[in-house]
Amino acid sequence: GNSVTQMEGPVTLSEEAFLTINCTYTATGYPSLFWYVQYPGEGLQLLLKATKADDKGSNKGFEATYRKETTSFHLEKGSVQVSDSAVYFCALSDLQGAQKLVFGQGTRLTINP
Amino acid sequence: SAVISQKPSRDICQRGTSLTIQCQVDSQVTMMFWYRQQPGQSLTLIATANQGSEATYESGFVIDKFPISRPNLTFSTLTVSNMSPEDSSIYLCSATSWGSGNTIYFGEGSWLTVV
Numbered sequence: 001g002n003s004v005t006q007m008e009g010p011v012t013l014s015e016e017a018f019l020t021i022n023c024t025y026t027a028t029g030y031p032s033l034f035w036y037v038q039y040p041g042e043g044l045q046l047l048l049k050a051t052k053a054d055d056k057g058s059n060k061g062f063e064a065t066y067r068k069e070t071t072s073f074h075l076e077k078g079s080v081q082v083s084d085s086a087v088y089f090c091a092l093s094d095l096q097g098a099q100k101l102v103f104g105q106g107t108r109l110t111i112n113p
Numbered sequence: 114s115a116v117i118s119q120k121p122s123r124d125i126c127q128r129g130t131s132l133t134i135q136c137q138v139d140s141q142v143t144m145m146f147w148y149r150q151q152p153g154q155s156l157t158l159i160a161t162a163n164q165g166s167e168a169t170y171e172s173g174f175v176i177d178k179f180p181i182s183r184p185n186l187t188f189s190t191l192t193v194s195n196m197s198p199e200d201s202s203i204y205l206c207s208a209t210s211w212g213s214g215n216t217i218y219f220g221e222g223s224w225l226t227v228v
Contacts, residue, residue: 034217043221044156044205089155093217099144099209101217103155 002027006090006104013080014112021075021107023064023090031092033057033066033073034101038087047075047088082111115140117220119206125226126196133192134223136206141186146207147179150222156205162189196227 007022025033035047035057048057053068062077073090090104116139126132136145145162160168160181168181183189193200206220 036219044219046216046218049216099217100146100158100161101148101156101207103157105155 002031002092002094002102004090004092004102004104006088006107008105008107010108010110012110012112015082016079017111019075019077019080019084019109021088021090021109023073023075023104025071025073025090025092027071027092027094029094031094033064034091034093035062035064035073035075036089036091036103038089038106040086044089080109080111082113085109085111114216115142115208115210115218117206117208117218119204119220119223121223122221123224123226125228128197128227130196131192131194132196132225133190134204134206136189136191136208136220138187138208138218140210142208142210143186144209145183145189147181147189147191148205148207148219150203150205152201159191159204162191193225196225198227201225201227 003026005024032051034049036044037047038044048059050057050066056065064073064075087106087108089106091101093101118137120135147159148156149159150156158171159174160170162168162181162183164183178194180192203222203224205222209217
């Protein structure tokens with residue numbers, strides 16, 4: 001079945017550092033890929049998405065490129081801020097009518113000033 | 114976009130009781146789902162809420178434990194029955210609409226603690 005694997009956390013960085021959170025997936029067909037973010041004490045928010053190979057999703061300085069050849073969707077940001085501290089979830093959906101999401105295990109990111 | 118409201122947002126429940134969580138969407142949506150996020154874990158799909166018919170449950174989840182209703186296109190409920198401490202989780206409602214570019218929206222979650 002479909003699955004998502006994220007790099008293990010927690011990840012701790014200093015402000016203005018470069019961020020990469022790795023995400024790889026296993027899926028049949030052509031899934032859509034997502035990054036969701038969960039800030040402390042809040043619900044889940046969509047950060048960015050990509051629906052086909054070579055698409056790049058971007059939002060709030062974060063980017064991720066749908067790489068079919070490596071089955072990856074790594075999240076990157078060039079200069080992180082303290083406010084980026086949160087848990088990040090990579091997910092995929094099978095677009096065969098279901099729109100159900102399969103999530104990775106989540107990566108807790110802490111940014112120190 | 115769709116705004117999803119869940120009630121209650123938090124609750125502390127006694128072991129053996131049941132609690133119903135409500136999910137209201139501000140626009141008509143095609144698909145509604147319920148997820149569970151156990152402490153420190155990722156999200157797991159419980160079931161797809163089908164309008165006017167029985168929900169479709171994922172492996173490991175059963176209707177007797179998690180009865181779900183969806184009487185119309187914008188509202189659904191999830192009941193957590195006969196709760197035990199292992200049911201302490203965040204329960205999230207999710208919805209999607211073809212008109213939204215297949216964007217999948219989430220409510221803010223209902224944080225349940227069973228004591």
